[in-house]
Amino acid sequence: MRQLIAGNWKMYGLTEQAAGIAGPLRDGAAGLSCDLLVCPPFTQIASVARILAGSPVAVGGQDCHVATQGAHTGDISAAMLADAGASYVIVGHSERRQNHGETDALVRAKTEAAVAAGLTPIVCVGETEAERVAGRETEVVGGQLSGSLPAGFAGVVAYEPVWAIGTGRTPTEADVAAMHGFIRAALVRQLGAAGQGVSILYGGSVKPSNAAALLAVPEVGGALVGGASLNAEDFLGIARAAVAG
Numbered sequence: 001m002r003q004l005i006a007g008n009w010k011m012y013g014l015t016e017q018a019a020g021i022a023g024p025l026r027d028g029a030a031g032l033s034c035d036l037l038v039c040p041p042f043t044q045i046a047s048v049a050r051i052l053a054g055s056p057v058a059v060g061g062q063d064c065h066v067a068t069q070g071a072h073t074g075d076i077s078a079a080m081l082a083d084a085g086a087s088y089v090i091v092g093h094s095e096r097r098q099n100h101g102e103t104d105a106l107v108r109a110k111t112e113a114a115v116a117a118g119l120t121p122i123v124c125v126g127e128t129e130a131e132r133v134a135g136r137e138t139e140v141v142g143g144q145l146s147g148s149l150p151a152g153f154a155g156v157v158a159y160e161p162v163w164a165i166g167t168g169r170t171p172t173e174a175d176v177a178a179m180h181g182f183i184r185a186a187l188v189r190q191l192g193a194a195g196q197g198v199s200i201l202y203g204g205s206v207k208p209s210n211a212a213a214l215l216a217v218p219e220v221g222g223a224l225v226g227g228a229s230l231n232a233e234d235f236l237g238i239a240r241a242a243v244a245g
């Protein structure tokens with residue numbers, strides 16, 4: 001399975017900055033041994049999708065509503081993302097779980113909505129620092145997986161320890177291997193043989209200098225990159241570190 005290097009731009013990217021990242025990605029993406037994805041803010045999805053049309057770089061959203069349409073002021077549906085040119089959507093990012101009170105049940109409903117709209121969901125899980133210090137990381141991540149993934153799930157999972165996001169700190173390779181192995185076993189328990197086919201991305205302070213080591217860890221199927229995805233050269237540097245599969 002090819003590794004997936006996904007960029008989560010979060011709430012960054014006015015028109016000029018978005019084009020300034022997407023253009024070099026389009027020009028630099030040929031011949032990579034991994035799949036590439038960028039998830040701009042809603043307002044830039046259509047314009048970035050136009051820039052990347054015909055290139056191997058896919059476009060995704062960062063969240064979606066559970067409904068297809070309706071009286072939901074300020075929300076965006078998965079169908080709208082697909083209509084704008086997205087083929088993926090991130091759901092259950094820790095910033096949404098924390099800042100918007102998203103529960104596992106809501107994340108599961110969003111995941112189902114994404115699939116119904118033809119999008120590939122990237123479902124995020126990960127423990128806080130306090131939970132890891134208390135030795136509860138697998139209990140927390142296991143609960144998120146069983147609560148957030150619908151039956152028959154065939155998308156992508158991203159393991160993002162909350163304490164590694166935007167901090168410059170990363171777990172050790174041994175810790176990443178242990179957690180990704182735990183997630184793989186949980187996926188197989190939950191989904192049967194199909195659980196073997198789910199890519200498990202690592203996210204949290206991935207940059208060109210640590211990407212090769214993290215991407216070489218067993219059961220790491222790619223990376224979900226925040227800050228470093230806002231610089232095309234850094235993002236491509238991470239992509240070049242992907243393991244050919």
Ligand code: 13P
Binds near residue numbers: 165
């Ligand atoms: P950073 O790469 O900035 O740590 O962010 C990770 C992340 O949250 C990606 O979704």
